[in-house]
Amino acid sequence: MAEIFINYRTGDGDRTAAAIERELAHRFGEDKVFRASRSIRPGERFPQRLVEAVRRSTVVLTVAGASWSRSRKLHDEDDWVRREIVEALACGIPVIPVLDGRDVQRFSTDDLPPELADLAEVQSLRFDVHNGNADFTRIGDELAQLVPSLRAADRTAPRRPAHEAGVANTMGDVHGPGTQGRDFTGDVGTVIKNPSGNVHTGTGDINAQRYSGNHYSGNSQHSAGDGAINVSGDISGGIGQHFGGPRRRPEDEDEQ
CATH class of the missing domain: 3.40.50.10140 (Toll/interleukin-1 receptor homology (TIR) domain)
Structure with a gap:
């Protein structure tokens, strides 16, 4: 009309x-x-x-x-x-x-x-x-x-600020800079636990529902350890990375 x-x-x-x-x-x-x-x-x-x-x-x-x-x-x-x-x-x-x-x-x-x-x-x-x-x-x-x-x-109306559009981020025990990218579409809930290094997110939907012990549930992106890991899907168990030289295996100890 x-x-x-x-x-x-x-x-x-x-x-x-x-x-x-x-x-x-x-x-x-x-x-x-x-x-x-x-x-x-x-x-x-x-x-x-x-x-x-x-x-x-x-x-x-x-x-x-x-x-x-x-x-x-x-x-x-x-x-x-x-x-x-x-x-x-x-x-x-x-x-x-x-x-x-x-x-x-x-x-x-x-x-x-x-x-x-x-x-x-x-x-x-x-x-x-x-x-x-x-x-x-x-x-x-x-x-x-x-x-x-x-x-x-109105096509000229300003876009709503991120805090009004349902964007929520949680970062804990971060060593180094953590950066959230802009222009997300949809609800965003990002959980980052114990990362060491840079954390970058891109454009798209990122959903993290719950972290309990060593278990992440939901479609998530997580960063942990010395670097960054991006994971989609359900995760059970620990996630970690090690940088700074190869780790010795138990069998290597026996060879010395």
Whole structure:
């Protein structure tokens, strides 16, 4: 469903409406934004399509240029810009004016027909081509705050910090540096017991459920002894490495 309906008049704000639609579609998804010249397909009945799209939307952006509020067309009941706004107001859908240009003034009740007079009391947004990126961002931010489904679909939302994403690490008796890699997907629980040397983890899921005595259970990565060992699967018994020269075997003692 298109949450955002973009209302505009050809020749007075239509280019800005197209730019806003493009930016919002990139941020929230094309299916979240309705603009008549793009969203109505050849062969569709545009009066019915427009009314349905307004009724199903969650917010209407009215892009208004310098002469928008003074246009006599707004007083014509058959004017589609007017009809879309009247329909939205009748359905209780918020209508947010987007003033197209730094010199465009807020609406005045003296310029608007009575059916649209409420727009003069509505807080507006502004788009200035000289401040385009910042204004695009602000419009998107305001919509994300207003509409929960847009907030959930926001492709620019920051990733959650690791401590909020279920990442937990435990390191005990570590001699030397221990390093956790970044960009894990899924829950991560890393248990490292008595390693001597460097410990590095990569990208992926790492799960360690329990360590009891000499027994590790679960799919795990463990490091122990003088070096590093990576093990996947269940492990029973001790795991160790020795560095610094070969160990003597018992039979070697008898030979001396």
